[in-house]
Amino acid sequence: NAGVTQTPKFQVLKTGQSMTLQCAQDMNHEYMSWYRQDPGMGLRLIHYSVGAGITDQGEVPNGYNVSRSTTEDFPLRLLSAAPSQTSVYFCASSLISGTADTQYFGPGTRLTVL
Amino acid sequence: GESVGLHLPTLSVQEGDNSIINCAYSNSASDYFIWYKQESGKGPQFIIDIRSNMDKRQGQRVTVLLNKTVKHLSLQIAATQPGDSAVYFCAEGGGATNKLIFGTGTLLAVQP
Numbered sequence: 001n002a003g004v005t006q007t008p009k010f011q012v013l014k015t016g017q018s019m020t021l022q023c024a025q026d027m028n029h030e031y032m033s034w035y036r037q038d039p040g041m042g043l044r045l046i047h048y049s050v051g052a053g054i055t056d057q058g059e060v061p062n063g064y065n066v067s068r069s070t071t072e073d074f075p076l077r078l079l080s081a082a083p084s085q086t087s088v089y090f091c092a093s094s095l096i097s098g099t100a101d102t103q104y105f106g107p108g109t110r111l112t113v114l
Numbered sequence: 115g116e117s118v119g120l121h122l123p124t125l126s127v128q129e130g131d132n133s134i135i136n137c138a139y140s141n142s143a144s145d146y147f148i149w150y151k152q153e154s155g156k157g158p159q160f161i162i163d164i165r166s167n168m169d170k171r172q173g174q175r176v177t178v179l180l181n182k183t184v185k186h187l188s189l190q191i192a193a194t195q196p197g198d199s200a201v202y203f204c205a206e207g208g209g210a211t212n213k214l215i216f217g218t219g220t221l222l223a224v225q226p
Contacts (some may be wrong), residue, residue, distance in 0.1 A: 004157075007115045031133075033214075034214070040217060040218060041206075042203065042215075042216035042217050042218045042219065043158070043203070043216040045213060045214075048212065048213070050212070058213075082166055090157050090158070090208060094212055096212075100144075100146035100207030100208055100211065100212060100213075100214065101144065101146070101207075102148060102158075102160050103148075103212070103214060104156035104157045104160065104165055105150075105159070106157050107157045108155075108156070108157050
């Protein structure tokens with residue numbers, strides 16, 4: 001299994017541009033989530049999904065959209081990038097929904113918004 | 115609000131020594147705890163977990179201790195190696211949710 005994969009690894013955007021960060025997992029995990037990691041702060045939850053067709057907001061959802069059309073994929077869309085969205089983004093997945101369980105992380109996407 | 119914190123932001127140890135990384139959690143309803151290791155430029159990697167019905171769990175060279183009375187979690191690494199140098203995060207979760215709350219991390223620096 002490849003585990004959790006993310007593309008791209010690095011991205012530079014100009015303010016106002018839009019883009020999609022890709023995340024895929026091949027472990028048949030129900031639960032998937034997106035976090036951002038900023039210096040001196042813990043991982044903060046942006047959006048999550050407990051299964052295909054179901055998404056919900058996390059702690060810091062503003063400026064981001066998600067969809068979950070398949071079990072494997074969970075893309076994160078930045079609608080109009082802002083410098084405050086400069087961060088490292090991690091996608092994670094876990095087997096079981098509805099209970100706290102180990103989340104496995106992808107390698108991350110480092111995003112810079114100018 | 116609920117939070118997970120670490121007592122020591124940086125821990126420097128000599129190669130071969132044992133390391134202890136501490137974590138305090140504030141939500142007494144949390145029943146699941148995880149330690150992650152994050153190397154520079156990589157995503158967090160699962161190390162070990164423990165549920166609230168246990169107070170100790172051992173893995174390969176690592177031990178997690180849970181003290182629910184004082185809401186404290188620790189990660190012990192035996193015979194620390196240079197490859198253990200990384201940032202270590204604790205996370206807590208609980209109830210009918212997959213949501214985890216992460217601490218800010220402790221940097222473990224292993225001196226040769």
